Amino acid sequence: MKFPSHVSLSQETREELIELLNTCLANAIDLHWQVKQAHWNVRGKHFISRHELFDAVADHVRKHADDFAERAGALGGYAEGTIRLAIRNSELEEYDLAAVSGEEHVRALLLRITAYAASIRQGIHRSENLEDPVSEDLLTRILAEVEQDLWFLESHLYGSTVQASRREGTPTGIPEGLPPPPHA
Ligand SMILES: [Fe+2]
Known part of the structure; x- marks a missing residue:
């Protein structure tokens, strides 16, 4: 634990939450610059x-990163938010540097x-198990926005996917390289 905190959770619980928030922070910093890479190079x-x-x-x-870091701080944690720390901790794979078209x-x-x-x-499930509704709520609100962005992005593939799968006679309609939706 890096800093004092008056949040009424045990030190052990706060340490576990800080660790998961720092993982989310690293992923967000990595992803932010990957999405910028797409923005600049499409x-x-x-x-x-x-x-x-x-x-x-x-x-x-970028705003998610700020939210993850500040919740870690509220719990007495040290936000591991430099680019180098983020890359060390990120769970994401490097961006597809060969991508050109939209x-x-x-x-x-x-x-x-x-x-x-x-x-x-x-992280939502872990926060629930650790009985921290504040982190759980924060992560839930962020996930709702992420899932809306997923919808915006996947909608861009829908027409081409259906047309391609009809042309090729493939039954799934799932874009190549993507996992199938859980309730397909
Ligand atoms: Fe720009």
């Missing part, structure tokens, strides 16, 4: 709409944001 059809959508998503993720960037982002969301969902 080319081709629908350039402006995708360029702007990626910037909106990056803005959301569709390639959307696919690359969906894979990484899905992993980001899964980690936050795991």
Whole structure:
């Protein structure tokens, strides 16, 4: 524990929460710059709409990083928020540096944001088990925004996916490289 905290949770509980919040922080910092990479480097059809959508998503993720870091601080923790610390702790894989078209960037982002969301969902369950409704609520609100962004992104693939799968006679309609939706 780095700093004193008057939050009425045991030190052990706070340490576990701080650790999970720092993992979420590292993922958010890594993801923020990955989404910016897409924002800066996308080319081709629908350039402006995708360029702007990626910037909106990056803005959301940047704010998540601040929320994770400040909750860790409220619990008496040290926010591990430099780029180097974030890269050491991030659970995400490096961005797809070969992506060029909007569709390639959307696919690359969906894979990484899905992993980001899964980690936050795991954090919600852990916060619930640790009986900290404040962290649980914070993570739940962030996950709701992440899942809305996933919807915005995956909607960009829908038409091309359906058309492609009809052309190719594939039954699933699931974009290549993406995990199937849990309730498909
Ligand atoms: Fe920009």
